[in-house]
Amino acid sequence: YIAAYRAWLGEAPVTSASAATSRGVRRHKASEDDLDLSRPVELVVLAITPRAARCRLLGSDRVITLRAGSLHRVVAGQIASVQPSKYWTHGGHPYLSGQIVSTRIDTAALGLVPLALREAHGGPPAAFEMELPGRDPEDAIDPTLARTLGPGEHAEADELAERLLETDLRDLAAHTYLGNRLLGLSPQWALHHYEVGVRIAELSVRDGFDGVLPWSLVGNRPLLSCLLGYGECLWQLERWDEAERQLARLVRLDPADPRDVGSRRTAVQARRAWIDGQSWR
Structure with a gap:
């Protein structure tokens, strides 16, 4: 997975001698x-x-494992409102059982530090490169693995991918991989993965951003891939206006358009039906 990710970024392979060991984040545990x-x-x-969801209390760094009746369409980065039924500990780790009443995407409430944007060269328009979280070479996943791995x-x-998100919810490549995994199975579920990734990126790329994020700058590839997945998922669901807006936004951010997003936008504007396998991310 490391080699595939670095190839996707266009970076040189990392030798086993130089690869660091992946490290988790130690968090406080929720108490009763x-x-x-x-x-x-x-x-x-x-x-x-x-069988469960690893969570933290909103507004806190205290973690707990949720066992709910169903986790259908629940994804990392969402906020879940849970009607609790029981709290217990096992092996020193806290657990909560209950029923998920609702979920929502509200990235501003997550308390995340926005991914930094580094100016790569002046403009107009100025080009920026987005920070890549988890630069330990073992902390990486190639989103295109979702379509290249066999049964x-x-x-x-x-x-x-889930472990990377547990460590850092800002890992846009992991959000994109999970969205790609579900796109052909449940586009409604995949949409949640893409939307969380895009909304997290919007903490950095705010309204009024007038720079560009070229694909040639490798730090931008997770966001651009997530945004393309989001637009194509909306396209598959025939949410035409939303899909067109996201694809137009992608062309504005990456005007060189090396992945030919413009032709996808044209197809959406013409209301052409989605065809499985017509895209790559």
């Missing part, structure tokens, strides 16, 4: 005193596992 089981609890979803080969990559 942090919860009021008589009312809904708001949790920031950090990662999804086959039965995704489990390890899925686990890696």
Whole structure:
């Protein structure tokens, strides 16, 4: 996965001698005193596992594992409102069972530090490169693995993507990989992954941003890939106006358009139906 990611970024391979060991983030654990089981609890979803969601309390760094009746269409980066039923600990780790009442995307409430934008060269328009979180060479995933791995080969990559998001929700490549994984299975679910990634990027690329983010600057590739996935997912769902806006935005950010987003925008404007396999990210 490291070699694939670095190839996607256009960087040289890392030798095993120079590769660092992936490190997790140590967080405080939620206690029973942090919860009021008589009312809904708001949790920031950090990662999804086959049977649970790893979360932290909204407005806090205290973590807890949620076991809910269903995690359908729940993704890392969402805020889940949970009607709790039971709190317990096992092996020193806190757990909460309950029913998810609702989920929402509100990246401004997550308390994230915006990804930095570094000016690469002056304009007009000025070109910027976005910070890549988790620059440990083992902390990386290539979003295109979602379409290149064979049947039965995704489990390890899925686990890696979720682990990366648990460490840093700003990992746009991980959001994009998970969106790509679901695009052909459940575009409605995939849309949540892409939207979380795009909204996190918007903490850095705010309204009125008049620079460009060229694909040739490797730090921009996770955002540009996430934005393309978002636009194409909206296209697949035939949400035409929204899809056209996102693709137009992508062309504004990367006017050289090396991935021919312009032709996709033209197809959306003409209301042409989505065809599986017609794109790459």
